[in-house]
Amino acid sequence: MSVLLQLVKGEKSYGDQMLLDQADVTLYENVKVGFVGRNGAGKSTLLRVLLGEEDLDSGEIIRSPDLRIGYLRQHDPFQPGESAMDFLLRDSGQPDWKCGAVAGQFELKGDYLEGPISALSGGWQTRVKLAALLLHEPNLLVLDEPTNFLDLRTQILLEHFLRGFNQACLIVSHDRSFLSQTCSETLELSRGKLTMYPGQIEAFLEYRQERKEHDERINAAVEAKQKQLQRFIDKNRARASTASQAKSKSKQLERLQLVDIAAEEAVAHIRVPSVEPRKGPAVRCEGMAIGYPNNTVAKDITLEIEHGERAAIVGDNGQGKTTLLRTLVESLKPVEGEVRWGYGCEIGTYAQHVYSSLPPDQTVVEYLDYVAKPGTTTQELLAGAGAMLFRGGHTKKKVSVLSGGERARLCLAGLLLGTYNILVLDEPGNHLDVETIESLLDALADYEGTVIFTSHDRHFMKRLATSVIEVRDGHVRNYGGDYESYLYAVNIEIDDGERERNSRAKSSPGVEQAAQPTRTQADWKEEKKLQREISKLEKTIARLDDRKRELNDKLANTPDASEAMKVHEELTEVQTQLTEAEDRWLELQSE
Template sequence: MKVLLQVKGVEKRYGSFTVLHDATAAIGEGMKVGVMGRNGAGKSTLCRILTGEEEPDAGEVIRARDLRLGYLAQHDPWEPGEAVLPFLMRHTGLEEWVCGRAAARFALKGEVLEKAVDALPGGFRTRVKLAAMIAEDPDFLILDEPTNFLDLSTLLLLQEFLAGYRGGALVVSHDREFLKRTCDHTLEVEHGELTLFPGDLEAWFEEKEVRMELAARTNAAVAAKKAQLQDFINRFGAKATKATQAKSKAKEMARLHSIEIRHPLPTARIRIPPVEERKGNAFVLEDLAIGYPGRRVAAGIHFTIERGARIAVVGDNGQGKTTFLRTLAGDLAPLQGTVKRGHAVEVAVYAQHVYENLDPEDTVLSHLEKGAPFAQTRQDALDMAGCFLFSGEAVNKKVEVLSGGERARLCLAGLLLQAKPVLLLDEPTNHLDFATVEALGAALREFNGTVLCISHDRTFVSMMEAEILEVDGGRVRMRAGEYGDYVDDLERRVRASIGAAPDGEKKEKKGAADWAEAKRLRSERAKARNGLKKAEERMRALEAERDRLAAAVRDHPSDAGRYRVLHEREIDLRKAEEEWLAAQALVERLGEG
């Protein structure tokens, strides 16, 4: 196997802190390497050194001469107002059909290609970056936390692409399921060193446990043998007749070496303080519409959230998940309708980028003490800090020196210390390592309060054992079934969305003629989608009028005229639903191009 990237004896220091020490590994062509390690272990530093963004303080990185390296841009490389396809063509210098083919791999097709990139939801902007990365046909990709802030649809598209990609990749991610599905090698960054294992993440965990057990058994055998030899030396070393044998035993004992077993790194043990148990509802949502002045995001929201519920809020980026949580929190006023809270319902909110607002001069402990309720003691703050791996002198570290993962842990610790009965969490697992993600999921599962959580981490949501609330297409509704059913359904839809596009290496590449044919179909597809949109709008308007009339009938049960009008609207609504089904069928028949 040809070696594409080789790291030899690399060291990297920041001030007095050594991040990488004698780091050594060789990565061959076609290898897909999942990188794991704790927050601050040096994973991102390694990526920056491999791409040439940073230089090592010692050692070297050897790259194959013909290596075509691709990596995900951390900044936004498009110009204000620049549309998707023109950006891809300008950025890569490639022909329209080549850029269109790359975009199609991430379900960027049809009218989306003509929209301004900066007007697209966050998940779609990341898709544009991914398309720009692969359009130039790299043979090795370096992806540092590509799943952070992605919606699940985009994450599944990236997962599908990597699974069929013939080139190699080095992927840093704290999404355990994503690494399991995409990588065939594992690189652990720990204690500043690199350990490359020829197997996936789960196989590495098993292998590491076996190695620890073997080392412990070997050390026990070595200790027993040394004790036996030392006993012989003690008994016979002074006797002239046994002196030669005693010296031989001493040499034998000197040749015995135990295997160094490093103390395992501590893991988060999160315990959320229990809250007073009450019965009844946490929230009652009535005829709720959410959004911003001049822009309605979702409407027609009617349901109740009971106390003690655990709810995972799912849906694509830009559909309104964060807007919904902010409305429940009281941060945004409803555009219509009401959000009624149960008695003594108080909320604690974790926002996506909350760690960016920390005071850099605060220490871990002072931050926790500032945000803690009056009833909490310093020991309560210290105990919560310890739950999130801040113990000993670590509680005196200033915020300004904390890594992104450490800041996220600190924010979560402060949030849980508030002991509020309702937790509203928006992407709490971003920047957290495997162990902390799973500890948080387990703690939320045992929490006796109410939890609404936005997350695209499949392992985390599964551990929470939550109900599913889907925000999609202007609607917010509880979804029946298990979370796994939702993911399976979404995977089918994602595969269907790229079915007409080249499937990595399984289909022949399409040329300019194919691209022209695809372009010819756009107009017909756009008309079908427009018809579907109008049918949806008509159906929603009739639903709203039906609900208004039904309320009027309830208020005036003896008015026969109102019953008649309500019956007519129900007939209109059934016709509108039939029109919508026909429009939906036409869109599906024409495909998602």
């Protein structure tokens, strides 16, 4: 594989924060890499460096002369009044038949293609940008949080596109499901260092934890041995008869080295309000209509959510999920009917864009004091702030200087300082890193109240949702199945749409596109089975690789010939197993 882009000994800092510290990474053609790291670690900075928009303090960027980067930008490149087709023609210079064919991959047709872009939702505008990228025929796609605010259908369309895109990708995302579906390798930025792992995100996270536990066990054994040797030395070095043995033990002690384990990065420890569990309906709606003056979004809504449920509100962008949530929490009046909450319900709300409207002049602790329940002590405020990683001087930071992720954590901290037995959460995972999302999921799993939420993060949905409520085509209904069933149904609809489009493309002049085979539920399950086997193999390869290094070290330090032969035989067996596992991994990847 040829090299497209290489960072060599890169250094970059802002003030006293070192974002890149002698960092190295190589991106190869046709390899899709998921890029992860904590909020504020420097991922966006590295992207700007790779794109040539920022300079390194020191180090080198080596670009292939054949490199063609396609970058999904967050700003809108559209002109007033132009349609999606106008933009694609202007931006790419390609003929209309090719623009139409590529747009079709993202279901851009009819009014979505010919009508004004300004009338499209953010998700549909992202589809237009992605079509434009593809028309430029890049060999490296750089996507920065592409799934933020994208609905499930658009995410799946993007996944289909990326799986069929036979070029390289670098994708920054906190969405584990999306990275698992699209990327074969994982790149982590932590404490200025870049680590490339030859496997998917789930296997990487498990490997990272297993590696840490392994190193801790090694250090515990080394420390025990050091204490044993030191006791012998202290006891025997003053005696003439045992002084030589003590000297020998001293040399052994000098050779014993602890494995360098980086200190744990701070992790949010989210604590939900302690509430009494309740039974029966939490909220009921009958014959309700929702919307705005002269615009009814959905009608004939009959809905009931029980206490203790984790009700997921699903549907495409623009269908009315947020309108339904706003109506349930009574920040928007129903067009018809009413919302009836049960007795004693205390409702806490986390809105999708609430962190953009925080009072900029308040400090972290001032904001928490303002939103917390009356009587909350300063110690409780600081504990709530600390649980969300606002500690020491960070509690005195003004809201105006906080990042998007910090503001999101601050909003959650304020919400969780209350006594709410109903939590209504609109996209709570946006702008939170993987570790904070996991902490939030763990907390909500233990929460004894009711959760009503929306999320575009499938990992979040799968772990939390106990019921699914779909908003679609002017109606709201209990889906009747779990989230996996809903996900399968959406996949089937998208596959059917692709088959229809491919059928039309075959009969259209100037457009050549292979028909896609029909995918059944059995096919979908077989794909999941392959992914699980790949993940298992990646862990096996990592374990065997560790054992191989241990045996090589042992062989180098074993003076006894017979013992060295035993180590050599085990090393040969491990190498054979490793080769077989790697061959099987390559075979499954090709499948």
